[in-house]
Amino acid sequence: xxxxxxxxxxxxxxxxxxxxxxxxxxxxxxxxxxxxxxxxxxxxxxxxxxxxxxxxxxxxxxxxxxxxxxxxxxxxxxxxxxxxxxxxxxxxxxxxxxxxxxxxxxxxxxxxxxxxxxxxxxxxxxxxxxxxxxxxxxxxxxxxxxxxxxxxxxxxxxxxxxxxxxxxxxxxxxxxxxxxxxxxxxxxxxxxxxxxxxxxxxxxxxxxxxxxxxxxxxxxxxxxxxxxxxx
Amino acid sequence: xxxxxxxxxxxxxxxxxxxxxxxxxxxxxxxxxxxxxxxxxxxxxxxxxxxxxxxxxxxxxxxxxxxxxxxxxxxxxxxxxxxxxxxxxxxxxxxxxxxxxxxxxxxxxxxxxxxxxxxxxxxxxxxxxxxxxxxxxxxxxxxxxxxxxxxxxxxxxxxxxxxxxxxxxxxxxxxxxxxxxxxxxxxxxxxxxxxxxxxxxxxxxxxxxxxxxxxxxxxxxxxxxxxxxxx
DNA sequence: AAGTGGTCTAGACCACGTC
DNA sequence: ACGTGGTCTAGACCACTTT
Numbered sequence: 001x002x003x004x005x006x007x008x009x010x011x012x013x014x015x016x017x018x019x020x021x022x023x024x025x026x027x028x029x030x031x032x033x034x035x036x037x038x039x040x041x042x043x044x045x046x047x048x049x050x051x052x053x054x055x056x057x058x059x060x061x062x063x064x065x066x067x068x069x070x071x072x073x074x075x076x077x078x079x080x081x082x083x084x085x086x087x088x089x090x091x092x093x094x095x096x097x098x099x100x101x102x103x104x105x106x107x108x109x110x111x112x113x114x115x116x117x118x119x120x121x122x123x124x125x126x127x128x129x130x131x132x133x134x135x136x137x138x139x140x141x142x143x144x145x146x147x148x149x150x151x152x153x154x155x156x157x158x159x160x161x162x163x164x165x166x167x168x169x170x171x172x173x174x175x176x177x178x179x180x181x182x183x184x185x186x187x188x189x190x191x192x193x194x195x196x197x198x199x200x201x202x203x204x205x206x207x208x209x210x211x212x213x214x215x216x217x218x219x220x221x222x223x224x225x226x227x228x229x230x231x
Numbered sequence: 232x233x234x235x236x237x238x239x240x241x242x243x244x245x246x247x248x249x250x251x252x253x254x255x256x257x258x259x260x261x262x263x264x265x266x267x268x269x270x271x272x273x274x275x276x277x278x279x280x281x282x283x284x285x286x287x288x289x290x291x292x293x294x295x296x297x298x299x300x301x302x303x304x305x306x307x308x309x310x311x312x313x314x315x316x317x318x319x320x321x322x323x324x325x326x327x328x329x330x331x332x333x334x335x336x337x338x339x340x341x342x343x344x345x346x347x348x349x350x351x352x353x354x355x356x357x358x359x360x361x362x363x364x365x366x367x368x369x370x371x372x373x374x375x376x377x378x379x380x381x382x383x384x385x386x387x388x389x390x391x392x393x394x395x396x397x398x399x400x401x402x403x404x405x406x407x408x409x410x411x412x413x414x415x416x417x418x419x420x421x422x423x424x425x426x427x428x429x430x431x432x433x434x435x436x437x438x439x440x441x442x443x444x445x446x447x448x449x450x451x452x453x454x455x456x457x458x459x460x461x462x
Numbered sequence: 463a464a465g466t467g468g469t470c471t472a473g474a475c476c477a478c479g480t481c
Numbered sequence: 482a483c484g485t486g487g488t489c490t491a492g493a494c495c496a497c498t499t500t
Contacts, residue, residue, distance in 0.1 A: 007488075022441075026399060032466060043490045048467075064467045064497045073398065076313040078408050082462065084304060167304060171251045177309050178459040181412035181452075189252040199412040199430045209251075221412075228409040230314065238469075263485065274471045279486075295478045295486045 001130055006042040014040075019059060028070050030060075078231045082177070084164045085130050085138060085219075094132040098161045101127040103193070105146070112143055115206060116213050120147050126162045129191060135222070136192045142217040148209060150187035163217075172207040172214050179203055179227070182220070192222045201225045237273035242281035243245050250290060257266040259301050261291075272374075309462045313408070315395045316361050316369060316450075325363040329392045332358040332422070336377070343374050345443050346437060348437055357393045360422055366453070367423045373448040379440060394448075403445050410434055410458070413451070423453045432456045 018024045030036075033051065037044045051068060054060045058077055062068045089096040105122045107113075116123060124144040130137045142162055143150050155165050184198045193202070203219040249255045261267075264282065268275045282299060289308055293299045320327040336353045340342075347354060354376040361368045373393055375383050386396050389392045422430045423431070434450040 020404065043492095044467095045469090046489060046492085048469090049488085053467090065465055065499050066497095067466060073315060073318070076406065078311045078313055080311065082307040082308045082309055087304070092478090097466065137493075168257065173251065175307065177461065177462060177497090178457045179410060179432070180457045181432040181454075183414075183428070183430045185280040197414070197428055199414045201410070201412040223412075226409045226411045228407065229406060231406040236470075265485090274473095275486095276488090277470060279488090280469085283487090288476090293486065294480090296480050296484055299486060 006040050006046060008046050008049035008053070011040060011042070011047060012053055015050060015054060016059070020039070023071065024070050026070050026072050030068050030070065032067060056201065071149045076231045078229050080229050084167055086164060089130070089132045089137055090129075092132065093225045097131045099129045099131070100157055101129055103127075103157065108143055112137075112216060115216055116143070116145060116222060119143055122146075124152060126157065128157075128161055128163070130161065130163075137222055138225070139191050139222075140217060140222075141217060144215045145213050148212045148214050166215055175205060175207040177205045184220075184223075188220055192220065194223050198223045201227070214215060237271050237277060239277050239280035239284070242267075242271060242273070242278060243284055246281060246285060247290065255301050257303050259300050261299050261301065263298060307462045309460050311458065311460050315398055317392065317395060318367060320361070320363045320426065326351070328362045330360045330362070331388055332360055334358075334388065339374055343447060345378060346447055347374070351376055353377075355383060356404075357388065359388075359392055359394070361392065361394075368453055368454070369454075370419060370422050370451045371448060372451075373446060375446045376444050379443045379445050397446055403440045406436060406438040408434060408436045415429075415451075419451055423451065425454050431456045432458065 016028075024030050030051045031039070031045045033044045036047045036051075040047070046077065051060060051062065051119050055062045055068075059071055060068055061071050086096045087096075103124070103126045106125050107122055108116060108125070112123075126140075126142045126144065128140040128142070130140065140161075140163060141152075144162070144166070146153060149166070152162075152165065157165060160168075180202050182200050184192065184194055184196060184200050186196055188200065189196045189198060192198075201221040203221075205215075205217050205219070207214045246255075246261075255261050264269070264275045264278045267278045267282075282291060282293065286293045286299075290302055291299055292302050317327045317329075321360070334357045335356070337356050338353055339347060339356070343354075355377050357371075357373045357375065359371040359373070361371065371392075371394060375393070375397070377384060380397070383393075383396065389395060391399075411433050413431050413433050415423065415425055415427060415431050419425055419431065420427045420429060423429075431454065432452040434452075436446075436448050436450070438445045
């Protein structure tokens with residue numbers, strides 16, 4: 001007979017257990033990779049893989065020479081999948097549809113202009129109502145930098161929403177997302193079929209390609225919307 | 232002279248470049264690990280490290296036998312750091328303080344009872360107001376399963392908030408987070424020093440240790456709060 | 463200066479999923 | 482059945498940081 005082969009997952013689980021059982025407490029220095037490799041009878045690379053994973057998950061702090069410590073404040077990271085609205089609606093088992101409410105090039109208001117940069121020509125402004133079944137789901141107001149994505153001017157956004165079109169046709173390198181709550185304005189209330197002042201979940205997103213702004217968008221979700229995730 | 236040593240980071244950057252330049256388009260099958268290793272003159276493990284990273288980031292879909300493809304819908308993942316409220320406030324450069332508004336064991340209402348499970352004894356109910364400077368920042372209402380964390384009954388929560396105490400003393404294995412928007416109720420408005428119906432950013436969180444519920448909490452942020460992240 | 467994690471290599475076997 | 486990614490090994494050198 002022989003010992004079972006050690007996998008990095010099993011090592012990850014064991015270290016995880018030692019932390020949650022309090023064998024290794026927050027702030028504690030845990031044994032080095034060589035030592036653990038000897039204890040578990042595996043290669044150092046395997047130990048490294050397991051500990052690196054735990055560090056990425058926020059359970060360990062690792063520093064060369066200083067060694068590996070159990071994280072003082074186990075910062076839990078919640079990851080949200082930013083997917084296409086159509087898929088999000090369909091995953092709820094509802095029928096998705098969308099309607100372009102407006103679509104025109106125009107001079108943006110000052111705050112938008114500031115983000116876009118002065119050198120950018122007039123962007124395309126598109127507003128879309130996304131629907132789940134026959135109910136309003138989300139109201140999208142979007143500015144698109146046509147200097148970066150000129151082909152959007154020729155796209156038929158009634159077939160594919162701007163949301164989806166951009167995901168597939170305009171790659172971006174970085175982005176910023178803000179989540180907040182807002183009271184529905186009169187026009188938002190009308191579009192989302194709710195009452196003035198209703199609490200609206202809002203997502204503001206800016207995406208860049210290199211140093212150029214690609215698009216600036218505000219998503220206003222109909223009351224009752226929840227964004228959820230596991231951690 | 233000799234070629235520079237290939238690192239997984241440089242390979243990651245190169246593949247990333249080929250995707251954003253459209254050399255490899257969404258849905259395309261890219262060369263296998265062995266082939267790429269030959270092209271770049273490095274070990275297969277190095278290629279694997281780079282491609283695995285890209286897959287984790289959502290740019291590639293990898294499946295045994297089927298090979299590696301450029302993701303059809305580059306699902307961008309936004310990661311939110313769920314940190315301690317005190318640290319969040321202090322990072323804004325403000326002075327943190329908190330006040331325990333109530334603290335007692337009591338029978339929970341039906342929805343909470345349902346999540347806790349019928350077998351659990353009466354939980355501890357704690358409400359806390361977190362402040363930034365002299366302004367209300369967030370109102371926390373929390374149910375704590377004392378069967379799992381009996382020591383919380385002896386904790387002095389006026390020194391360390393329940394939020395922080397639990398992070399350091401009650402490790403959990405899994406959790407669920409929901410983000411939503413709500414109109415302030417009369418009592419919430421009073422506590423957060425705002426008006427009835429103001430839009431409140433709400434976080435609902437349930438955490439488990441194995442199959443036991445550890446705590447159920449609702450965080451109601453004062454108007455103006457934004458949760459932001461980069462992607 | 464020295465110790466610890468970070469990474470690369472070359473080779474091997476395995477697991478999964480497509481064919 | 483077989484091809485592709487997933488992982489392990491043993492050894493080596495390197496980079497960062499603390500002492």
